[in-house]
Amino acid sequence: MKFLDLYREHRLLYSVLSVLVMVGGGTLFALVTDLLLRGRGCSSR
Amino acid sequence: MLFPVAGVQLPWPLVPTLGFMVGVLGGFWGIGGGWIMTPGLYVLGVPMNFAVGTSLAYILGQSVLASLRHREFGHVDVRIGFGLVGGMVVGTELGARFMEVLKRSVGVDRAVGPLYLVFLGAVGVLTLWESLRGSTLGGLPRSLRRFSVPPIIQTSEGRISLWPLSGAGVVVGGLVGVLGVGGGFVMLPVLIYLLGLPTHTAVGTSIFAVALTSTFATFSHSLKGNVDLEMALLLFSGAVVGTQLGAFATLRARGAQIRFGFGAMVCATFLSMILKLVGFGEVAPWVLLGTAALMSSVALSFLLRPENAGEIKDGKG
Numbered sequence: 001m002k003f004l005d006l007y008r009e010h011r012l013l014y015s016v017l018s019v020l021v022m023v024g025g026g027t028l029f030a031l032v033t034d035l036l037l038r039g040r041g042c043s044s045r
Numbered sequence: 046m047l048f049p050v051a052g053v054q055l056p057w058p059l060v061p062t063l064g065f066m067v068g069v070l071g072g073f074w075g076i077g078g079g080w081i082m083t084p085g086l087y088v089l090g091v092p093m094n095f096a097v098g099t100s101l102a103y104i105l106g107q108s109v110l111a112s113l114r115h116r117e118f119g120h121v122d123v124r125i126g127f128g129l130v131g132g133m134v135v136g137t138e139l140g141a142r143f144m145e146v147l148k149r150s151v152g153v154d155r156a157v158g159p160l161y162l163v164f165l166g167a168v169g170v171l172t173l174w175e176s177l178r179g180s181t182l183g184g185l186p187r188s189l190r191r192f193s194v195p196p197i198i199q200t201s202e203g204r205i206s207l208w209p210l211s212g213a214g215v216v217v218g219g220l221v222g223v224l225g226v227g228g229g230f231v232m233l234p235v236l237i238y239l240l241g242l243p244t245h246t247a248v249g250t251s252i253f254a255v256a257l258t259s260t261f262a263t264f265s266h267s268l269k270g271n272v273d274l275e276m277a278l279l280l281f282s283g284a285v286v287g288t289q290l291g292a293f294a295t296l297r298a299r300g301a302q303i304r305f306g307f308g309a310m311v312c313a314t315f316l317s318m319i320l321k322l323v324g325f326g327e328v329a330p331w332v333l334l335g336t337a338a339l340m341s342s343v344a345l346s347f348l349l350r351p352e353n354a355g356e357i358k359d360g361k362g
Contacts, residue, residue, distance in 0.1 A: 003049055004049050004050070007049075007050055011267075011268060011270065012268065014267060014274070015263075015264050015267035015268045015272075016264070017274065018102055018263055018264070018267045018272050018274045018277070019105070019260055019263050019264050019267075021274060021278065022102050022103075022105040022106040022109070022263060022274075022277060022278075022281065023105065023106075023109050023260065025106045025109075025278065025281055026105070026106040026107065026108070026109025026110040026113070026256075026281075027109060027110075027113065029106075029110050029285045030109070030110045030113040030114060033110075033114075033285075033289060034114075034117075
């Protein structure tokens with residue numbers, strides 16, 4: 001229940017973290033797939 | 046597996062599997078899949094406000110990934126994207142506040158569920174109408190291009206007034222805020238048929254606008270206690286793999302097969318929402334997940350076929 005208490009107390013921080021994690025996740029996977037595709041000679045660059 | 050923020054317990058493989066299936070179908074049809082994800086979470090027992098908020102967080106990850114890819118291809122008109130985003134943010138916030146009002150009055154589940162039925166019904170009818178006509182709204186005048194009330198912005202496709210962009214943004218943003226969908230499939234016809242953008246630029250710009258809007262939508266819904274980040278990450282991890290496979294499968298499928306699958310999925314989502322709303326909550330997940338599993342398996346089976354085989358047989362693709 002400690003996590004839930006922290007979540008309720010720091011909702012703003014959790015919201016910022018949610019955005020950063022999802023944007024970071026999308027960017028990371030874009031880089032990874034780009035590297036994989038480039039390795040196979042399929043990249044647009 | 047317990048998701049403490051949403052307060053639900055779900056078998057853990059189910060969440061990334063749902064993400065994977067929606068990813069395959071999204072990649073196959075070239076959509077974000079929020080309209081499958083939100084009802085999918087809801088029929089699994091996630092409260093509607095968390096289904097909407099978590100689906101938006103998932104859409105954020107997916108749209109960032111897709112818009113970076115489209116930026117590489119030069120398909121993003123940043124000025125039009127920012128022109129749309131002002132209205133979309135206003136619409137999204139209005140939608141999220143409307144949901145807060147629903148939380149305190151009739152309840153989100155009871156109000157948004159029927160709204161989803163109207164929305165899915167409209168998508169189904171429009172898809173059917175378009176496939177029966179064999180063409181789209183190409184005959185409509187590009188009236189928004191002729192609207193020249195300042196402020197006017199210079200874009201890659203000429204000068205466009207900011208007003209119609211903002212107006213379209215508010216309408217699509219409202220759908221984003223209330224239904225937890227990306228809104229790309231509503232924005233796309235507006236950009237192509239009313240603003241006259243080339244299809245590739247419209248797709249890239251629409252995804253870019255969705256990425257900007259879902260950033261705000263995720264933050265706003267999270268602040269209101271509607272986002273389970275753990276669930277969103279699990280959905281996203283399944284979806285990134287599925288999206289790549291679905292996109293490759295499209296190259297091997299016929300246009301008619303793609304459209305039929307899309308129509309079937311709309312019908313199944315519609316049916317599962319009705320079942321859930323009339324009290325057959327235990328049957329609803331089987332209808333939606335069963336159809337999603339069947340459709341994504343069919344989509345993946347195209348990977349075994351030679352590339353462009355569908356294009357050659359179908360002509361139109």
